[in-house]
């Protein structure tokens with residue numbers, strides 16, 4: 036086996052039902068074509084979908100049904116110094132009954148990253164940052180509906196991503212924030228603060244009931260995702276997916292996709308173990 040580092044796949048060549056190779060560009064600008072009996076695409080939810088589309092493969096299907104684990108943090112300020120930054124970044128996880136539709140994960144970040152998440156503007160932000168050693172964070176995480184799509188940008192080498200958070204998904208994120216806030220206040224936090232555009236802080240569990248009214252829509256809340264999923268969904272039905280249950284691209288004999296892009300829907304929890312399990316599953320099916 037040979038690994039080629041700093042080598043960007045630009046398009047997959049195919050003849051009929053067979054992929055014949057991958058056209059690539061090396062970091063020094065040289066172009067190479069890798070000929071292969073079997074081609075496995077594993078560039079992640081965004082790039083795999085775009086690579087297939089740039090190659091004219093799975094037209095009208097690749098890049099559809101993109102979903103995310105959408106998250107927003109709640110910062111809690113405790114009377115004692117916690118120095119959360121010295122511990123595990125994600126140390127606790129809570130999954131309420133399935134119908135709640137969200138999960139809670141404690142997070143804490145090194146100081147500069149935390150500054151990006153820290154609620155408040157200007158003087159308020161500065162005052163909050165000075166309490167960094169007393170703080171911890173809980174993320175409310177929701178596996179979104181599969182309403183996103185990605186495609187190559189019309190100009191240049193970038194991508195165009197279309198995604199508008201579904202109001203129901205946002206409502207579940209906010210429900211998670213309320214529970215997270217109650218837990219932190221019951222545990223002794225002096226105050227809890229969502230990462231909202233308008234600065235909000237809550238000091239009593241009952242006050243959190245008003246959170247839905249205080250947040251008019253998704254633009255009031257810092258929403259983020261490091262977990263894009265889908266785009267090349269796995270399905271026995273060629274019209275509903277890009278790969279079959281063997282992870283083989285429909286209509287192809289020797290072209291496979293193996294990464295988070297084959298998830299048929301968002302899984303809510305952190306996806307890395309599932310991606311690894313998929314690779315293990317794929318290894319017995321790809322010849």
Ligand SMILES: Cc1cc2nc3c(=O)[nH]c(=O)nc-3n(C[C@H](O)[C@H](O)[C@H](O)COP(=O)(O)OP(=O)(O)OC[C@H]3O[C@@H](n4cnc5c(N)ncnc54)[C@H](O)[C@@H]3O)c2cc1C
Nearest residue numbers: 042043044077078079080082261294295305306307308310
């Ligand atoms: C900051 C951050 C923190 C995270 N923390 C966690 C965590 O704690 N736990 C967890 O489970 N998950 C975590 N995740 C999510 C996890 O990393 C992803 O879900 C997972 O890596 C997805 O795997 P993948 O194989 O689909 O894609 P990737 O891991 O993104 O792999 C795709 C690879 O393809 C390469 N590539 C892309 N395009 C091309 C191209 N055209 N040619 C050649 N190569 C290409 C990319 O450089 C990349 O190396 C985190 C993600 C981020 C960004």
